[in-house]
Amino acid sequence: MAINISVYSNANAATKTITFDFVGNVLASDNDTWTASNAANIEYYFLATTGARQDTNVVFSPKVMRSFSDLALDNPTQTSSDACQTDLNTNSTDDYATVKSMIVDYVYDYINGHAANVASSECVFQGPMKFV
Numbered sequence: 001m002a003i004n005i006s007v008y009s010n011a012n013a014a015t016k017t018i019t020f021d022f023v024g025n026v027l028a029s030d031n032d033t034w035t036a037s038n039a040a041n042i043e044y045y046f047l048a049t050t051g052a053r054q055d056t057n058v059v060f061s062p063k064v065m066r067s068f069s070d071l072a073l074d075n076p077t078q079t080s081s082d083a084c085q086t087d088l089n090t091n092s093t094d095d096y097a098t099v100k101s102m103i104v105d106y107v108y109d110y111i112n113g114h115a116a117n118v119a120s121s122e123c124v125f126q127g128p129m130k131f132v
Contacts, residue, residue, distance in 0.1 A: 005107055009131035016052040016129055018110055020103050023047045023064065044068075044099070048106050054127030060110065068096040072109040073123045 002021040008014070023045040048063040064070075096102040113128035 003103065005103070007107070007111055007129065012131040014131040016050065016131060018048060018050045018052070018107055020106070021047045021049070046099075046102070048110075050110060050129075052110070053130045054113065055130045056127045057130070058127065060126075063106065065102060065106070068102060070102075071096070072105045073114065073118055 002019050005018045005020070007016050007018065009016075044065060044067060046065040048065070050060050053059055096105065109126070111129050113126045114123065116125040117123065
């Protein structure tokens with residue numbers, strides 16, 4: 001089941017939708033049952049997509065979150081433990097505590113964009129969401 005978030009711009013009287021979907025077709029797991037000791041190894045595989053464009057007319061790339069350490073400025077080889085990732089809402093490099101906090105941060109990043117190399121992340125520029 002997907003989570004659809006509609007973002008409305010009063011200034012432009014326009015709505016854009018961001019979708020977070022659980023990606024089951026890439027899920028790989030083992031036979032271990034969940035315990036507190038293996039909780040950090042759980043992988044979620046959420047896929048974030050939107051038909052919106054950046055204010056520069058560049059299409060947003062799909063983003064895949066595998067775990068709570070995949071923060072909004074992630075690259076495939078980076079996680080929060082690299083200290084160059086940033087939870088944009090709190091300027092923290094800590095893992096997300098909940099799926100909700102992860103989604104809120106990704107939505108914030110889609111709406112507001114970010115400069116290149118934010119918090120030494122080596123990330124590329126991402127423009128804010130275009131509503132016109």
